[in-house]
Each structure stands twice: as structure tokens, then as C-alpha cells.
Amino acid sequence: MITVHNTLTGQKEPFTPKEPGKVRMYVCGPTVYSYIHIGNARTFTAFDVVARYLRYRGFDLTYVRNFTDVDDKIINAAKETGEEPVQLAQRYIDAFREDAKALHLIEPDVSPKVSDHIPEIVALIQKLVDRGVAYESQGDVYFQVSKYPQYAKLSKRNLDELRAGERVQPGEQKREPLDFALWKAAKPGEPAWDSPWGKGRPGWHIECSAMSAKYLGEDFDLHGGGLDLIFPHHENEIAQSEAATQKPFCRYWMHCGFLDLEGAKMSKSLGNVVRLRDALQRVDPEALRFFFLSTHYRNPLSFSEKSLADAETRMEYFYETLRRVDERAGGKDFGKGPLHGDPEQFVRDFERAMDDDFNVPGAFAALSGLFALMNELLDKPPVKDKAVIGRTLQALREVTRKFATVLGLLEDDPHDWLMRRRERLIAQKGIDRAKVEALIAERAAARAAKNFEEADRVRETLKAMGVEIMDTPAGTTWKVQA
């Protein structure tokens, strides 16, 4: 039984989708006016793991994540670049797809764009107008909040307080301050579509109501997004959808906590926004995922170079272990027979943590135990029987594959991953590979001649260059110190 912290109730609840065995999930995707930053990436990674785990648990999942490609910010950005807004939006949709792939995010089943769903949006607005909860005013259409008594049930705000703080923007034609735009009359040069209220474009919130209804139905199971979307975006979605359909909208609302930069908020005005694609130049994608997942999704997460380096060191441990396991036991036949211990115990621990509101940090404990045991079997086997060790290593390796599928980690070939990381570090530190190899050969000669003083001197020289050498039965290998 999976439990989920539901923002609607503020509590952890048993997760029971409307239709048994089937989950319909909607995650608010990016507004494509620029590249996504690492905060966006954290949220998308969190829901990526939610989606993966629901599938792992056997649910038939329909996963929708939209692109908001019609919006004020896009129009403004396009003014600066001189592009057409649609063209700029498409450029950033393409960029997002690249970023998402690089971060190992699974593809949603549907990635709808606002610009492809104007008819659905217009129809939904019309329905709200017909029901008398929305009104036209000089080419704009507004949702009348006072007509929806349950307004603010998600964010639990006091309506009077909200009214006191609300200001009507110049040019807006609202009856009441809290009313929000469903449709905005076109201004010259802006993208516009025909509607019963004249040329215009959708307001911000309506697209999610229209598109989720189209692909998931009017009442679906899970809706996700960043913490900041609770108000007003999700609040407004609920109001629009429920006012239109006269039935409860989404049943479970999940919100991901913020990522900050060592305590400081990431914001454009501070000039400290870290783009995902820039971060991925410096750190391995899986290490970045590991970092995102190292704190529970609802808690704040603090980004720093140190935390990134730590994550990568941990990934190196995992991959180094897997490389050795594959070398020892990969593709071999150890026959049938008993195992050492119970590999399934790790699966049970993993699932118990994940079932509890997707507690990935808790699941990492199971992962740690699994890797410690693999290393123990490799280096200090507690049993003598080589077949038992081999079979157990293979079984444990299979368990890591299960976890990998859920976490989107450790999906690479271990050898490839380690080599790629080494290449990146060599490039970053500007290490002269030929010189390293020459020094290692020099040292090998010294060792062969039992001249250990000389050998140690070479080791020190390499160390000063940032290169660490390891003597193995197969010869001396080296790696770059992170």
C-alpha cells in the first residue's frame, strides 16, 4: 500500500486510484520562455521517480506533463530576441527535451502544448460562462471567484485576507479583485486565436484544466508540481475544473519543495540561476539525480559544489562495485543452489521506504546495504563456496537493476560510466595522459627492480598531478582525484 502526502488534506493518506490498478497523473510542465534551471530539474526528477515507482508497483500509469507555450513571459522574451513567440517557445521545447533526456527523465505518455489545445480551452471557458461562473468584459473573460465557495481549499487561505491584498492590474476589467483571467483579449502583435469573445489567448491557469481533462478525464488521481504552484495556479485549476464539471477534480495533490543555493534563493534578480544544462557540463547526470533524490521531495534542498562532488563520489562507489561484480560474476553459470542471505530483503526494505510517500532517502539505506554486501562478497567473503558467492552476486546485481529502473540511477554500463567520468576529469584538470602513462611505466620498472624508494617517489609525483594509482593483479591502473 502506497501512502501519499496530499496537499489537499495536509496529511499522508493511503493511495487508492479511482480505477483499481490504473493511475492517471498530471505534472505541471515548464513555461518555455528560457532554459530550465536546476530547481525545475529537481521537481521534474522527483515526479519522474514517482512515475517510475508507480509503474514498478504494477500500476497502469498515464503520465501527462504539459508545455505552456502561450504566456506573457514568452511574449516578453520574444520581444527581446525579435522572434515570433511560437518560434521561441518551440526552441525552448526542443531544449527542454534535450535536457530531460540528459537527466534521464522518462517521456510522459502525453506532452500537450497549449497552442495545440485552443479549441478545448475555448470550449471549457464557454462552459464556465454558460454556467454563470465566468464573465466577459471587453474581450477578456474572468473567472468569478465568489461563485465558487470552496475557493482556497488547497492553499487554505482566508478569502478576505486575499481580497485585501489583491490589486487589480491596470487594463484589467475584473468585477472583483480575486477574479482571474481565463481569456485575454489580443493586443497588437501578440499571438491570438479566434473565440466567441474576439481575438485573444488563454490566461495562465485554464490550459491545465482543459488538457488534463482531455487526456486524463475530468477527475483523475494525481497532480504534481512545485510548492509555489499551490497558489494561485493549482487553486485556480481546481476552481475552474470543479465549477465546470460539478465534481471533484484531482484526488491527490503532491508538491515538491524548493531547491536553494546554499541558503540563498535562486532568482533572476540575484543573478544566481543555475541552468540545468550548465550544471550537466560539470557533473554526471546520474550524480545530479542522486543529489536531487538525496533529500525527501517535500523538503528543501540546498545546492552546493560540495554536495555535487559528494554525489559523484558516491556514484563512483556504486559503479566501481558493479564493475567488479560484473567482472566476477557477469554472464557466468554458477548452477542452481543456495544463496548467501536473502537478497529479497533489500527489495522489501526498498519498497517499504518507497511506499511511504516515496521516501527515496530511506530507500537509499537499502541500496547502501546491498552494495556493502556485494563488496563484502567480492573482498571478504563470509562463505567459502565460490558457486554460492557467484549466484548471490548475480542475484544482488539483479536487485540493483530493479532499483535502477525506479530511481533512474545506475542505468549505464559500469565500465563506460567510469571511463566517461575519468575522461571528464582528465579534461577538467588538464592532465597529460602520456606523461601519466610514462611515469607509471617508470614506476613499474623501479618496482620490478625492487627499488621501492623510486617507486614511491613516482607515486608522489603523480599524486601532485592529481592522479591516484592503484596496483591490481592485472597491473597498475589510475584515476583522477575529484
Place this chain on the structure above:
RNA sequence: GGCGCCAUAGCCAAGUGGUAAGGCAAGGGUCUGCAAAACCCUCAUUCCCCGGUUCAAAUCCGGGUGGCGCCUCCA
């Protein structure tokens, strides 16, 4: 001001009534010509503070203190 979140070892971080997961760092050990890697051991009588409820609280309640988010575009 309103709403909400958070406060656990040097650091990161789980744990929402039954007596403190996991990781990093550190110290000791095994292994090694020396190292590295790996493994083993040690590392919070205690969970921001003060009260209360309970046989029992990091966990529930009340009151503080400190940090943060939203209330305006924001993942």
C-alpha cells in the same frame, strides 16, 4: 499581517507514540613492499528551548526561539 513548512551527530539526511536508518568526514584495524579500493570496529543516553498528555514522545498538545516558502511571475 495571513497561510504553510522546517529545526535530528562536524556535515548531509531518514524516522510522526515503544526506546535514534543510511551516507560523508574523522579515528582505529584487516589487506598492501608502500598506497588506493574494499571490508570490520568506534563515532547522538539523545533529537532547538520550556511546559503538558501518556506506562512510554524526536514523534501528540500548548507556549517560545531560530530559519524558510507562499500571499505578485516563479518548479
